[in-house]
Amino acid sequence: MSAAVELLIRNATVVTMNAAREVLLDADVLLDGDRIASVGPHSKARRARATRVIDGRGLVVLPGLIHSHLHACQTLCRNHADGLELLDWLRERIWPFEASHDAASMRASADLTFLELISSGATACLDMGSVHHYDSVFESARDAGLRLVGGKCMMDAGQGVPAGLRESTEASLQASRALIERWHGAENGRLRYAFAPRFVLSCSEGLMRKVAALAKELDVRIHTHASENSTECDLVREKTGLDNVAYFASLELLGPRTTLAHCVWLTAEEQRLLRETRTCVCHCPSANFKLASGVAKIPELVKQGVTVGLGADGAPCNNTLDIFHELRQAALIHLPRVGPTGFSAMQALELATVNGAKALGLHDVGSIEVGKKADLTVVDLSAPHLTPVSNDPVATVVYAAQSRDVRHVIVDGHLVLRDRQPLTMDAAQVRREAHRHAARLLSQLD
Numbered sequence: 001m002s003a004a005v006e007l008l009i010r011n012a013t014v015v016t017m018n019a020a021r022e023v024l025l026d027a028d029v030l031l032d033g034d035r036i037a038s039v040g041p042h043s044k045a046r047r048a049r050a051t052r053v054i055d056g057r058g059l060v061v062l063p064g065l066i067h068s069h070l071h072a073c074q075t076l077c078r079n080h081a082d083g084l085e086l087l088d089w090l091r092e093r094i095w096p097f098e099a100s101h102d103a104a105s106m107r108a109s110a111d112l113t114f115l116e117l118i119s120s121g122a123t124a125c126l127d128m129g130s131v132h133h134y135d136s137v138f139e140s141a142r143d144a145g146l147r148l149v150g151g152k153c154m155m156d157a158g159q160g161v162p163a164g165l166r167e168s169t170e171a172s173l174q175a176s177r178a179l180i181e182r183w184h185g186a187e188n189g190r191l192r193y194a195f196a197p198r199f200v201l202s203c204s205e206g207l208m209r210k211v212a213a214l215a216k217e218l219d220v221r222i223h224t225h226a227s228e229n230s231t232e233c234d235l236v237r238e239k240t241g242l243d244n245v246a247y248f249a250s251l252e253l254l255g256p257r258t259t260l261a262h263c264v265w266l267t268a269e270e271q272r273l274l275r276e277t278r279t280c281v282c283h284c285p286s287a288n289f290k291l292a293s294g295v296a297k298i299p300e301l302v303k304q305g306v307t308v309g310l311g312a313d314g315a316p317c318n319n320t321l322d323i324f325h326e327l328r329q330a331a332l333i334h335l336p337r338v339g340p341t342g343f344s345a346m347q348a349l350e351l352a353t354v355n356g357a358k359a360l361g362l363h364d365v366g367s368i369e370v371g372k373k374a375d376l377t378v379v380d381l382s383a384p385h386l387t388p389v390s391n392d393p394v395a396t397v398v399y400a401a402q403s404r405d406v407r408h409v410i411v412d413g414h415l416v417l418r419d420r421q422p423l424t425m426d427a428a429q430v431r432r433e434a435h436r437h438a439a440r441l442l443s444q445l446d
């Protein structure tokens with residue numbers, strides 16, 4: 001990767017997502033190394049400092065877009081697990097698929113994932129791996145230049161778990177700790193660890209309790225699934241005697257350091273628990289539709305003050321990892337219930353920026369402000385489907401923009417996509433390797 005330099009984007013529309021949610025017209029953003037050095041009206045002095053200049057006319061600069069729930073390990077199973085509900089989808093397709101990975105296929109899956117993310121305008125993600133080979137995912141993010149908070153999946157219990165994924169409680173904790181030692185805070189803080197117990201049905205109570213204690217002790221994030229599917233919720237009640245989120249509360253697993261994917265089926269009491277413990281939620285609208293899980297009550301959660309991020313979940317349940325697709329879905333699907341002004345384009349964008357940052361446990365990304373990390377997604381508004389441009393660039397981006405409108409992507413001060421071309425990865429090579437490894441993995445499924 002090239003060394004970070006003083007880079008200036010000039011004369012652009014800048015959607016800052018600062019506390020006042022300011023949108024600046026004809027403004028400059030100056031980057032100094034990995035940080036944002038200035039934002040605002042252009043000045044000759046600042047321009048003189050920049051060693052590299054991007055003409056921002058016709059472009060909208062957004063904070064780097066953030067996926068708060070993803071499975072890079074599943075991407076090679078895209079288009080091969082359709083027409084199933086969650087538990088059948090896991091037992092019949094996803095778990096056997098994940099169990100057949102080796103380190104090289106995991107690397108190919110992560111490379112394909114991060115190429116797709118960068119090309120579609122995402123700069124960061126919260127990722128849950130499979131049980132093994134998570135070093136390959138970190139290595140891929142290290143080389144791709146993406147910001148990754150991730151961890152190996154933890155599975156020490158459950159029905160239908162293949163032998164290749166079943167691990168002992170102790171082995172699961174040890175492997176997680178070893179990954180923390182190797183990767184947490186690496187690459188200038190761009191790579192961070194998150195404990196990833198899969199969900200209640202594949203984790204013993206002992207494992208969940210130890211994760212809660214260790215996360216607190218090591219100040220590491222917890223990333224798990226909760227209340228995605230109604231059958232899952234019934235089985236959790238059968239297993240624990242409690243509703244899913246209430247069970248997590250009983251294990252002291254909730255808190256601002258925890259992100260729960262989905263939360264489609266919540267009782268009023270569980271909503272209260274999320275609010276009071278400041279637990280983060282990740283909304284995955286496409287995955288919830290495709291697995292026929294239901295519609296999470298996101299506007300209601302947001303109204304109560306719960307922090308909600310946005311994610312694509314795994315490629316086999318979406319089937320795309322396009323954050324613009326999720327933005328549009330999140331902005332539209334709740335409106336029949338809450339009315340046309342019940343959830344705004346700005347609120348949808350908050351999921352993938354300021355709130356996404358919180359869901360990843362990151363305090364220095366998610367908005368364009370002086371001193372924050374230089375993670376930016378730059379969108380070109382010149383395509384026919386964006387014409388004529390309105391005076392509300394946020395609405396234009398959320399309702400009408402597509403990932404193909406992404407022109408440049410910057411992570412930690414480094415350009416990783418320039419003029420739609422990935423700079424850190426050889427796209428043809430990534431696709432070739434993806435095909436090669438997918439052929440082996442999928443042949444073992446059929």
Ligand SMILES: [Zn+2]
Pocket residue numbers: 069070071225261313314
């Ligand atoms: Zn998931």
